[in-house]
Amino acid sequence: MYVWDINLRIFHWLLVFFITFSIISAKIDNLFLHQYFGSISLGLIIFRIFWGFFGSYNAIFKNFFYGPKEIFNYLKGKKVNNKKTGHNPLGSLSVFSFYILITVLSISGLFSSDDILFDGPLVSYLPEYTIHFTKIHNLSHYFIYFLITIHILAIFYYQLIKKQKLINQMIDGRPRNYQIIVEETKFNKNVLGFTVLISCIIIPIILLV
Numbered sequence: 593m594y595v596w597d598i599n600l601r602i603f604h605w606l607l608v609f610f611i612t613f614s615i616i617s618a619k620i621d622n623l624f625l626h627q628y629f630g631s632i633s634l635g636l637i638i639f640r641i642f643w644g645f646f647g648s649y650n651a652i653f654k655n656f657f658y659g660p661k662e663i664f665n666y667l668k669g670k671k672v673n674n675k676k677t678g679h680n681p682l683g684s685l686s687v688f689s690f691y692i693l694i695t696v697l698s699i700s701g702l703f704s705s706d707d708i709l710f711d712g713p714l715v716s717y718l719p720e721y722t723i724h725f726t727k728i729h730n731l732s733h734y735f736i737y738f739l740i741t742i743h744i745l746a747i748f749y750y751q752l753i754k755k756q757k758l759i760n761q762m763i764d765g766r767p768r769n770y771q772i773i774v775e776e777t778k779f780n781k782n783v784l785g786f787t788v789l790i791s792c793i794i795i796p797i798i799l800l801v
Contacts, residue, residue, distance in 0.1 A: 593775060595774050596651070597651060607633065607636050615736075617629055627800060634695065635792035638792050643788075647785060648781075649773055651678075656676050656684045678772065693736055694736070704729045
């Protein structure tokens, strides 16, 4: 039985990989590779949206989405919905913030330009807004760095201090906290998810070539 299904785990580690190399490629001014890493990251977010409605229990958005009142109550130390076991309210807020910010970064990057050597692949469609997309893209970098820092610190806090082994769970999918709802995802659903996941990686590459 798994807390995180195989497709969600593959998605997670691929997103870590492509976001990391998207940042590195931008820092070394290899914008040709940067557009591929960014576009694939957007493709992964599209998969995650699909899997957030049709995936396993803990992958479905409604099963780990918390409203402002629930987040506020959690911060005050009150109990939260015990059916939402995949993420606590702050973890949920972090996840959705990442997804939204990566979407903003990826889409704005498609319409951005460095005004010297490189234009995003969709600049020609909205040239009058290029400067605005570029500003959004450049400003969003600081937010993603902040989120990554907070995320890493939180993961190590739960991994090393609270001994919840979140990294292990995201590697093998096995729960270490037995209050977490687990399930065995059907083979056909896993195959469908994997097909969509691979398609969301390949299609952006094809469109950029």
